[in-house]
Structure formats: structure tokens, C-alpha cells
Amino acid sequence: MKSLQLISSLLLAVAAWSCGSQANDTTQAKTDDATRTDDAVIAVKLTPVRTVERSEPVVASGLVSSSEEARLSFKVGGIINQMLVEEGQSVRKGQLLATLDLTEINAQVSQAQLASEKADRDLNRVRSLYADTAATLEQLQNATTGQHVARQNLTIAQFNRSFAQIRSSVDGTVTRKVTNAGEYVAAGASVYLISGNRPGNWVVRVGVSDKDWARLRLGNRATVTLDAYPDQRFNGTVTELAQAADPTSKLYEVEVRISPASGVKLAPGLFGKVTLVPAQSRSYVVVPVEAIVEGNGKDGFVYTLASASPANRASKVRKVPVQIGYLDGANVLLTHGLSATSQVVTAGSAFLTEESSVVVR
Structure with missing residues (x-):
């Protein structure tokens, strides 16, 4: 009898535990569903x-340079006699910078001078003969033409001698010296590169795409920042727009003139970042x-x-x-x-x- 009562008690306990477990599972499932709903x-x-x-800005970068840049060369070829200034040296407009050896050039002037004198003598002789009817009109005209040609050749020789030297065309700084004394230089070959240093002549030249180039106009405003002066911003103005793309980069060159603050020293080659502001909005x-x-x-x-x-x-x-x-x-x-x-x-x-x-x- 006691055994039967013990078995009944155990069965009731198991049933109660099973019901409680099912209730807990149902509550946990509801909680999980609510959590998943909240998470979603x-x-x-x-x-x-x-x-x-x-106005969408156009951002580009370039190097500072002077709007007054000169590549100076000799009018004629020859041996360089003197190079009077070095790179980095300041020069004045009209200052003598280099000369050629004049031995050959002076000889050419002398030849032209002698030819001109002979042409004068020939003309005078033909005039006398023509006056005596011993020379024809054609001979007189030919002698006159020969005199004019000789005088023009003398002028050319004297002109070449006057340009057998290089003088600075701007007030500026020698940025590059290409040759040295004693070297042979061809006519027109660069000898000095001069960059003007007058205030207000500093520019930054940048390349832009065709899409951006079409939006820009002369006089558009710009802002320039230089690596040399990272805490300063300079105002600028678009002064030139290239009318053809560079064949290498396929970009259009835009020149921006900088308005530097007083006391700021600029030099060719400074790296700058330019923000251009087109007028079109x-x-x-x-x-x-x-x-x-x-x-x-x-x-x-x-x-x-x-x-x-x-x-x-x-x-x-x-x-x-x-x-x-x-x-x-x-x-x-x-x-x-x-x-x-x-x-x-x-x-x-x-x-x-x-x-x-x-x-x-």
C-alpha cells in the first residue's frame, strides 16, 4: 500500500515539473519572439x-612663376667670352649679362664695310662713264643696286655685332644659367632664364579638364594656398585661359595672378593649390x-x-x-x-x- 502511495506521489511530481517546464518554454519563446521583433x-x-x-569650385595645383619670364639668347652663334652673373643673382633691366668673342663678328663687319666702300667707288665710276655716254643706263642701275645691297649687308653685320651680347629685359632673378664661358652656343639657344620679381606679377599656372575650362571666364575669383605658407590664403584672379589643350597632358592651362599680402616673399617654383570659383552657379x-x-x-x-x-x-x-x-x-x-x-x-x-x-x- 505504501509502495502504491509513493509511486503516485512521484508521478504527480513529474507531471507538475513537466507542466512547469512547458510553461517556462512558452514564456521564453514569447520573450525571444519579442526580442527578434525589437531587433528587426x-x-x-x-x-x-x-x-x-x-558655384562648384575647380581645384587644381601648379607652380608659382612670374608673368615676366625671359629666355635670353644671342642673336648669332659663337664662342662665349664672358658670363657675368650666376644663378640666383638679382639683375636690373638693361644690365649686361654675357658677351661673345667678337673676333669672327668684327671680321664680318670689316668685310661688309670694305664691300660697301667698293660699291660706292663702282657707282661713282659708272656715273662718270654714263655722263660721257661711255656706260649704259643698265650699267648705272646695276651699280646703284650693288651699292644699296652692300650698305644693307653692312647694316646686318653691325646689327649682329650689337647683339653679340645679352642684356636683361626685366628686373628679376636669374633662375637658370644654361651655358658657361668658352662654350660654343648656337644662335637663339637659351643662355639665361630670368624671372621678373616685381610685386603683383606672380602667377600660378594650373591645368584643368575641358569640362572645367568651359565653366571658367577671365576675371573669375580664385583662392591660392602655398605649401611654403600653409596658414595663409591668397586671393587670385584668372588672367589667362589657354585656347588649346596641352598635347601631352590633354589639359587646358589656366593662369591665376596672385595678390600676396605685404611682406610675403614669393619665388618661382613654390607649390600651390588653387581653388577656382566659376561665375556660373x-x-x-x-x-x-x-x-x-x-x-x-x-x-x-x-x-x-x-x-x-x-x-x-x-x-x-x-x-x-x-x-x-x-x-x-x-x-x-x-x-x-x-x-x-x-x-x-x-x-x-x-x-x-x-x-x-x-x-x-
């Missing part, structure tokens, strides 16, 4: 979209940087709400392709993609997919 809804923040009128849609997802060059995506929902209720999102114009600090200026959208998802956008449910916080 992502909290996001919306930011209003605004529109601005802006266009409309852009502005969104925060964090709204852009899956950016690739000029292409990207943003998330917007697919439809409005009551407060604190889950909503669906829509992935919208956009085209990026350029970055402006913490914002991105878009050229296409959000014309009919008033808000975009910012906080939480990195965790979204097109199947995500969101709640606006």
Missing part, C-alpha cells in the same frame, strides 16, 4: 533636405555626409521613408540613387536624385537594407 526595427534619425545655389540639394551610403566616385545612395507612419510605429525605407557634386565641409551637394524628397535618413543609415523596418527617434 532600427531606430533612425531624419534630416530635412535643403536646396542651395552654388547651379542648384544643389544639400544632405549631411552621414546620409550617403555605398559611395563610389560621383555615385551614391541615400535612404528615405517609403511612406509616412504614425509616431513610434515602424516604417519601411526606400534606397534612392544620387549623384554627388562635391563635398562642402560636413555636407554633400547633390546634383541629381532627390528633387521630390524632403527628408533623408542620417543616424542609423549604415545599418539599413531595403527590407529594413525603422522607427524615427
